[in-house]
Amino acid sequence: SAVISQKPSRDICQRGTSLTIQCQVDSQVTMMFWYRQQPGQSLTLIATANQGSEATYESGFVIDKFPISRPNLTFSTLTVSNMSPEDSSIYLCSVEWSGGEQYFGPGTRLTVT
Amino acid sequence: GENVEQHPSTLSVQEGDSAVIKCTYSDSASNYFPWYKQELGKRPQLIIDIRSNVGEKKDQRIAVTLNKTAKHFSLHITETQPEDSAVYFCALSIQAGTALIFGKGTTLSVSS
Numbered sequence A: 001s002a003v004i005s006q007k008p009s010r011d012i013c014q015r016g017t018s019l020t021i022q023c024q025v026d027s028q029v030t031m032m033f034w035y036r037q038q039p040g041q042s043l044t045l046i047a048t049a050n051q052g053s054e055a056t057y058e059s060g061f062v063i064d065k066f067p068i069s070r071p072n073l074t075f076s077t078l079t080v081s082n083m084s085p086e087d088s089s090i091y092l093c094s095v096e097w098s099g100g101e102q103y104f105g106p107g108t109r110l111t112v113t
Numbered sequence B: 001g002e003n004v005e006q007h008p009s010t011l012s013v014q015e016g017d018s019a020v021i022k023c024t025y026s027d028s029a030s031n032y033f034p035w036y037k038q039e040l041g042k043r044p045q046l047i048i049d050i051r052s053n054v055g056e057k058k059d060q061r062i063a064v065t066l067n068k069t070a071k072h073f074s075l076h077i078t079e080t081q082p083e084d085s086a087v088y089f090c091a092l093s094i095q096a097g098t099a100l101i102f103g104k105g106t107t108l109s110v111s112s
Helices: none
Strands: A004-007 A010-013 A019-025 A032-037 A043-049 A068-072 A075-080 A089-096 A102-104 A108-112 B004-007 B010-014 B019-025 B032-038 B045-051 B056-059 B062-067 B072-077 B086-092 B106-111
Touching: A004 A089, A019 A032, A019 A089, A019 A108, A032 A075, A043 A068, A043 A075, A043 A089, A075 A089, A102 B045, B004 B086, B010 B019, B019 B086, B019 B106, B032 B062, B045 B056, B045 B062, B072 B086
Parallel strands: A010 A108, B010 B106
Antiparallel strands: A004 A019, A019 A075, A032 A043, A032 A089, A068 A075, A089 A102, A089 A108, B004 B019, B019 B072, B032 B045, B032 B086, B056 B062, B062 B072, B086 B106
8 A cells, every 4th residue: 555644743823824734645646635534523525636737626615725736646735724713623635546445644633723 | 415324323342242333325326335444543544445346345353245235335343352442434435536435433442
């Protein structure tokens, strides 16, 4: 399986600011995804990060709030913009591996004060 | 869109007992069904998966069964151990290259 890393692992941010989360994979992968997991909850898809084109967002998530970059097949970033306390969550990237299975990065724990 | 119902939300068993978690879905086009285990503070870990052309798959103490007609799939853990205690999520996707839709999770507690 892929080795996936995320930076930062955690952060505490002031409301109104932005945070960019990085996801790095040790091999080239076609599909990368970003999920959010609120405390004690399940995982909710934010968007599919498409290499070389705009991300595809799920209902309830917009590009102005969660801009995503995918400059190559091993890297993606998710920015959480103009943060509010409701954005406090764990943000996880995932990749689809060669057999179709998906693996997750370690997550970024975000607290907005 | 597709929805995944997962039951029970909590499950407590004695060490050595079996545990079964069931998920139901609505879209018959769903064709990939993984299960994830998430320990506290850790990332979701893929533990077993099954595709729509298979009815059952086993890996040591865990197994997954799929009933396409009834649109449900289940995780079976036999001879449970305290280290099996975690939150388990079922998920599904419509096709390769699409994101996963997750159930709400089951908190499994195994007491010794």
